[in-house]
Amino acid sequence: AQSVTQPDIHITVSEGASLELRCNYSYGATPYLFWYVQSPGQGLQLLLKYFSGDTLVQGIKGFEAEFKRSQSSFNLRKPSVHWSDAAEYFCAVGDGGGGNKLTFGTGTQLKVEL
Amino acid sequence: GAVVSQHPSWVICKSGTSVKIECRSLDFQATTMFWYRQFPKQSLMLMATSNEGSKATYEQGVEKDKFLINHASLTLSTLTVTSAHPEDSSFYICSARVQDGYTFGSGTRLTVV
Numbered sequence: 001a002q003s004v005t006q007p008d009i010h011i012t013v014s015e016g017a018s019l020e021l022r023c024n025y026s027y028g029a030t031p032y033l034f035w036y037v038q039s040p041g042q043g044l045q046l047l048l049k050y051f052s053g054d055t056l057v058q059g060i061k062g063f064e065a066e067f068k069r070s071q072s073s074f075n076l077r078k079p080s081v082h083w084s085d086a087a088e089y090f091c092a093v094g095d096g097g098g099g100n101k102l103t104f105g106t107g108t109q110l111k112v113e114l
Numbered sequence: 115g116a117v118v119s120q121h122p123s124w125v126i127c128k129s130g131t132s133v134k135i136e137c138r139s140l141d142f143q144a145t146t147m148f149w150y151r152q153f154p155k156q157s158l159m160l161m162a163t164s165n166e167g168s169k170a171t172y173e174q175g176v177e178k179d180k181f182l183i184n185h186a187s188l189t190l191s192t193l194t195v196t197s198a199h200p201e202d203s204s205f206y207i208c209s210a211r212v213q214d215g216y217t218f219g220s221g222t223r224l225t226v227v
Binding site for chain 1: 120128146148155156157158159163175205207211214215217218219220221223224
């Protein structure tokens with residue numbers, strides 16, 4: 001069964017600093033990988049996704065992620081964090097097959113210090 | 115882009131009553147809809163997958179008689195929490211499969227008192 005691990009429950013960074021959120025997945029074939037952001041009491045907004053091709057994926061709001069098959073990772077990065085980036089971030093893996101189910105990680109709460 | 119409209123955004127109900135949550139795909143046809151439950155400061159847990167015109171497939175441990183899912187049309191899926199109890203209080207989110215991934219509703223905060 002597919003699974004996702006986000007090792008960091010909370011991360012605090014200073015505004016303007018760089019950010020990396022870790023995500024490791026377990027899946028038997030080539031995974032469909034996603035990063036979502038959630039503000040309190042809101043739904044999920046897609047930041048970026050990887051299906052195939054270039055392993056460095058660019059997303060919205062200046063985010064990027066790199067798929068590393070050898071490490072089963074899909075870490076999210078941003079060169080300079082803004083205070084408005086404070087939110088909950090979820091990594092997810094989709095099975096891509098008939099079920100198309102998404103499995104989410106436990107999330108990383110990002111706090112940005114001004 | 116593809117939008118799923120979820121209503122209500124929040125609802126408070128008395129214990130023992132039933133609550134219906136609706137998700138409508140506004141500009142596309144949602145063949146498959148997923149229903150998630152999210153506890154405070156926790157991840158999203160898939161409850162069930164519904165396909166238009168057929169019975170929903172529930173995840174292990176989810177009571178299908180308590181959480182009734184109907185997907186009668188390609189633009190509407192509903193989740194009814196029957197005989198709600200305080201432990202059913204949670205944040206419920208629907209999601210639809212789209213061409214390039216998934217789109218999510220804005221969620222429903224259910225509080226059972």
